[in-house]
Amino acid sequence: MSKVKSVPSTTVRAMIEVSITPQKELGFDSIAERIYSYPQVKSCYLLSGGFDLLVVVEGESIHDVADFVAAKLSSMANVRQTATHFLLRKYKEEGQIFKHPKNERRQNISY
C-alpha cells in the first residue's frame, strides 16, 4: 500500500497572537497546555513582548481556522485577546528557501 498521502492543497495556516491573564502559581503553562492539546494547533510558543503565546494553527480553509479561533480559543477562560494572521506565502521555512518565479520560462519537456 502506498505510504504517500495527498496533501490537501487548500491547507490554510495562521499565526495567532494570544494575550493571556496568567494564573496564580501556574503562570502560562496550564492555559498553554489547554491550547496546544487541540490537534489543529501545530506549534505553540511563549514569547516575550506585546503578547504572550504565538499559536500556529492549520485548517482546511480560512473559515475552519476562524471557527477554531472563535469557538475554542477566544472563548477560553484567561484568554484576553487574539490577533489572527493568515499565512499568505512561504519564502523560507526551516532553512529551506521557497522561490516563486512569476512565470515558468522553461519548455514543458526537454532532453
Add this chain to the structure above:
Amino acid sequence: MRISKRVDDLAPSGIRAFFDLVLGMKDVISLGVGEPDFVTPWHVRARAIESLEQGYTSYTSNKGMFELRSAITAFLKKKYSIQYDPEEEVLITVGVSEALDLAMRAILNPGEKILIPEPCYVAYGPVVELAGGEPIFLKTSIETNFKVTPQQIDQAAGRGVRGILLGYPSNPTGTSYSKKELEAIAKVIRKHDMLVISDELYDELTYDFEHTPMASLPQMKDRVIYLNGFSKSYAMTGFRIGYVCGPADLVGAMTKIHQYTMLCASITGQMAALEALKNSAGDVQAMKKEYDRRRRFIVGALNDIGLTCHMPQGAFYAFPSIKITGESSMDFAKNLLLKQKVALVPGDAFGQCCRDHVRISYASSYDNLKEAIVRIDKYLKKK
C-alpha cells in the same frame, strides 16, 4: 527535397510526437524537463547585463576569452588537481553539445567505432553517426545500477573501436562511478589504447561521493577529452557555454572545426560564465542541497508506490522501472499525460534497452513532485 544520406539515415525519433503532445497541453505537472528549475544566480545575470552596458558585444578569440580559459584551468587544478594549459589545451564551446560534436568530428575516420554505455543522452549516437562513425551501444540495466562494466568494454574493444563516450553522472539515469570503479574502467581503456570522451557536465551534482574526473586518474589525461560546462551546475542553460580540455593536438583539431563553423561562443555568455566560476560556489552548493532533498523524496516515493527505482548518485533524474504496469514506456507516458496531466520522458528516448523505464526530472519544485507522485499513484491504482 533530397537530403543527405547521413542525415536521412539517422533513426527517426518517435519521441518527437510525444514532445509535441506535451508542449500542446496546459496545466501539466512536468517532470520532463532536462534543465534546472532555478534561475541563473542574480550576480551572474548582473554581470551579463553589465558587460552589455560596457559594450562587450564583439567576437572573442576562437578559443574563447583567455581569462575564462585561465579561470577554468585554475578551477580544475584546485578542485581536481588536473593541470591544463589555457593556451593550448582548452576550448570554449557553445554548450557541451557543440564540444561533443567537435570531439567526434576531430577523432573519427569513416567507419570507426565509439562505445556508448546505454541508456545514454539522446545526442550521443547521432553525433557519432554524423561524424561518419559507428556507435556500439553497451547495454546496462537497473540490476547493475546502469553501470557499464570493465568486462563489457574489454569484450567490445578492438576491431576499429576508437574510444568510449562516457557520460557521468548520467542523463537519464543519474548513475555515476566511484573512483575505484573508474580506475577499473581506465585500466581496460589503457589496455586497448582507447580514448575517453568524458562528458562530466553534471559533476558538481554528485551526492553520495566525490566526483572523480577520468582525466585525473594516473596515465589517463593524455587519452581523455574532458567535456564540461555551465548549464547544469550553475543553472545557465540559456547562456550556452561549455568547454573542452584535452591534449593540445586534439583540442587544436577541434578548434579548427569550431573556428569555421561557430567562430566563437557568445561573449555575453562567456562573461557570465567567468562570473559564475569566480563567485558561484555557494549557489552551486545551495542548489545541490535542494536537488538532494528532492532526490531522496522522489526515489523513496516511487518505490513506495510500486515503481522500482535505483538511487541515482548524481544529476537530477530518477529512472524508475514501469514494468509492473505492463505498458511500454511510451504508452505509459502518453496515458499518464492524458489521464493525470503528468509529463515525463519515455525511456525509449535513451536507448532500446530502456523501454521499461521512464525518466523523471526532479528539477521541479518539491510541491510539484509531491503532487505528481499522488497522480502517478492514482494512475497505477486505476489500472
